[in-house]
Amino acid sequence: MEYLNFAPFYDLLTRNVEYEKRALRIRALAKRFLQTDTDGTLLLDLACGSGSFSEALARLGYDVIGVDSSPAMLGAAMDKKLQSGLPIQYLCQDMRELDMFGTIDITTCMLDSLNHLPSLADVQRVFDRVSLFAQPGGLFLFDMNTLYKHREILADKVFLYDLEEVFCTWDNRLLEDGETVEMQLTFFSQDPETGLYDRTDECITERAYPQEEIESALARAGLVLLGTFDADAGLDTPEVLSPVTETTERILFAAGKPTDHNTQQQK
Numbered sequence: 001m002e003y004l005n006f007a008p009f010y011d012l013l014t015r016n017v018e019y020e021k022r023a024l025r026i027r028a029l030a031k032r033f034l035q036t037d038t039d040g041t042l043l044l045d046l047a048c049g050s051g052s053f054s055e056a057l058a059r060l061g062y063d064v065i066g067v068d069s070s071p072a073m074l075g076a077a078m079d080k081k082l083q084s085g086l087p088i089q090y091l092c093q094d095m096r097e098l099d100m101f102g103t104i105d106i107t108t109c110m111l112d113s114l115n116h117l118p119s120l121a122d123v124q125r126v127f128d129r130v131s132l133f134a135q136p137g138g139l140f141l142f143d144m145n146t147l148y149k150h151r152e153i154l155a156d157k158v159f160l161y162d163l164e165e166v167f168c169t170w171d172n173r174l175l176e177d178g179e180t181v182e183m184q185l186t187f188f189s190q191d192p193e194t195g196l197y198d199r200t201d202e203c204i205t206e207r208a209y210p211q212e213e214i215e216s217a218l219a220r221a222g223l224v225l226l227g228t229f230d231a232d233a234g235l236d237t238p239e240v241l242s243p244v245t246e247t248t249e250r251i252l253f254a255a256g257k258p259t260d261h262n263t264q265q266q267k
Contacts, residue, residue, distance in 0.1 A: 051077025
């Protein structure tokens with residue numbers, strides 16, 4: 001998706017995301033499952049958006065490549081890079097058509113970015129591409145909104161954001177499949193020269209899936225599920241991982257690419 005109208009306001013509306021703490025959680029998972037230091041570890045940040053998470057990971061010592069399909073969001077990411085001076089490489093690619101020039105140690109895809117894909121077949125294509133470019137023994141860490149969140153938290157709700165820079169209405173509608181939420185975002189921002197307010201709109205859809213469908217898709221891609229956790233719980237202590245419950249709103253999945261030795265053992 002292009003997010004042409006959303007991109008200018010994305011960072012304003014995601015100030016509460018706590019990127020630094022989420023990056024520390026990624027590092028904790030990497031240490032648990034890879035037992036490697038961060039320095040020199042090549043990390044691919046899929047759907048990197050405006051680059052805030054990529055920047056947080058780079059500050060921890062990862063060698064970061066950020067990939068996103070939206071030129072507008074990547075423009076914001078490049079602005080951050082110019083300010084920070086961090087050596088992040090950004091690529092404009094659809095993650096369903098991911099094409100790297102080598103293997104990757106860790107791949108991340110955070111903040112329910114995979115939910116924005118229209119179907120499970122599209123999610124499967126991403127898993128297949130991640131698996132293709134994953135280093136044997138490498139790690140794939142991603143989170144996804146749950147059916148509980150779509151049906152109980154987002155469905156048919158309206159949220160308002162009244163900020164100095166923008167007023168935003170976020171109107172959600174749960175579609176008949178019971179899995180997909182259509183989000184209508186309307187932005188009102190004041191023109192500093194005329195004092196008049198401009199209106200722009202963005203329509204976004206997110207689809208959630210039963211957890212077992214995502215786990216099956218990982219297996220079809222040749223990835224091994226290492227664990228599932230509540231992505232938003234306990235961020236003040238990022239190294240402490242909470243289990244998934246019936247009211248978990250976003251699941252953090254940890255999956256790995258088997259080494260040749262492990263593959264032979266499984267056979």
